[in-house]
Amino acid sequence: MTKAVKKQALGRGLSALLKDPDNDIKSVEDKNADKVVGNIIELDIEAIEINPFQPRTNFNEESLTELSTSIKELGVIQPITVRKLDYNKYQLISGERRLRASKMAGLTQVPAYIRLADDNESLTMALVENIQRHDLDPIEIALSYQRLMDEVQLTQEQMSDRVGKKRSTIANYLRLLKLDPIIQTGIRDGFISMGHGRAIINIEDLDAQADIYQKIVSENLSVRDTEALVKKYQESLNPAAAKDTKSKTASFEVDDKQQKTITNFFGSKVDVKVDAKGKGKITIPFHSEEDFNRIIKLFKS
Incomplete structure (x- = not known):
């Protein structure tokens, strides 16, 4: 590994x-x-x-x-x-x-x-200030949240008010502490991102977590690739559910060439979904007002 x-x-x-x-x-x-x-x-x-x-x-x-x-x-x-x-x-x-x-x-x-x-109030202030720094890795942030809960007796709702973060954001950080120690170290040292960690955490077996971590690092997998890998692992644990899901898949699939054509046209990764009846939707992401206006011009051209 x-x-x-x-x-x-x-x-x-x-x-x-x-x-x-x-x-x-x-x-x-x-x-x-x-x-x-x-x-x-x-x-x-x-x-x-x-x-x-x-x-x-x-x-x-x-x-x-x-x-x-x-x-x-x-x-x-x-x-x-x-x-x-x-x-x-x-x-x-x-x-x-x-x-x-x-x-x-x-x-x-x-x-x-x-x-x-x-030091109770001083500790609270120090931890809140620490969380708001920009050079912390996700595990360091998670540990600070955990300390606020354990030592200062703050709830996630109270922490949300103190640090100006959504409760769901705090919960996502705290979940990282359930990862295998070697994966936490991988996040701290930049081998994988928090997004990778959030995908892996859906697997309870620590050995399976470690195997997927090794594959991510060795093959330089993206977060989306990791999510697909985790989904495949979970389906392998419940073949019946996977078979039922397969029976409800789309009546046709958008192949890689078609996906690439759409992506090249819009200049961004477009999400295409098709249901079992052949109906679907195309989601076009944009990252700014300027990017949005660029996409609008494509429709007009």
Whole structure:
């Protein structure tokens, strides 16, 4: 399988801020606290203690081993969250599986979000500001949305108001976090787009997701090609439904030559659909008022 290139570890410089005993950051009022809140920082694993009130005590060893192997190859994709207790002393809030798997993988440091005693509003502001940046990849945006839900207790509707995005847009980002880790890494490193990810997420089986991801990368498939591939996979799981669908297909098909003729005429990818009765429609997309006027002139010529 094509592997994504590992990213450089984050928060190296920021972690140094937390190792200055004379300027220990304990609250949002302290110097350099704004550089800590909302950012990913590399923490020494030995400085993190498990939350004694963690309700989950049973961890599947096979699952941990698989996650450990993934971390060895790709690193920790989703940082853990800790609470600062004292100088160089932290308590885990969330991400115990990731922490345990990181230890199994032999890591000495792990990427983490640090919560300070009075940082709730500051964290909210930092995350909202972070989401509105233009240089974030889709997974980074999704993780920020997830943090707002988990740590600040915002609903998708409340997030929609805070960041000025539609609820459906937020939901689409959050769904990306259900993808196999290697696919999330592929999106972060630009091997595939968010559109590819949204198509793949419709497949529940992670192994099947990984197979399709490999095919996308190796064959440089478009989003539309990926959607067709996913549809074909889903139909293979339910042959009866696929056969029923086939029986209702169009009485004739528009071949590649005809499609190309229409596309060349309008200068854009035209969508042609024909139903079982031979009726259909042609959808002509345009991308601006200028493009629309160009198409109108074609009808007049």
